[in-house]
Every structure is written in C-alpha cells, then in structure tokens.
Amino acid sequence: MKAGRIADRCAHRSGWRHSGGEACCETCGARRFSDYGALRPAGLPRVVTPDGPARLAADRAAAGWVGEAMRRRRGRVRPPCPAHR
Helix, strand or coil: CCCCCCCCCCCCCCCEEEECCEEEECCCCCEEECCCCCCCCCCCCCCCCCCHHHHHHHHHHHHHHHHHHHHHHHCCCCCCCHHHC
8 A cells, every 4th residue: 555655646547446435546545535424413403592682792793703804804815906006
C-alpha cells in the first residue's frame, strides 16, 4: 500500500481498491471513505424558543454580528478600478 505518498496531479484513472468502507487509488494511494454516518446523536434536536426579551436580544446580537462581518469584509475585497472612482 502506498499510504502517505503524494502524487502531483493524479487523475485516479488506474482504478480504486475497495475494502472496509474505504477506497484507495491504485496509483497515488489517495483514500476516500464511504461507510460513515452523520456525526449527530439519534433523534431530533430539542427546539429552544426564547421568551420576548431574550428573543429581542438575540436578534439584535445577530444583527450586530452580521453588520460587523460586513464592515470587516469591505477591507478584503478588491478595490475598484481607479477609472471608476
């Protein structure tokens, strides 16, 4: 088995070897996992509905986080072309 070997630009065309919920590329040794489930306990999650003041506070906090994220994002986007300023 070629575990841990890194191949540049392997297209995985030589085929996959399947065993125990795992597929392994014959050429580069890349592994894909297929036999796993969601990492969540069985049953539905409990629904939590806050009362009036807590709901209002949560809404305001979420709006503040979204606004802060928008302000932080502005500095990372590409500046406009000088011809369009």
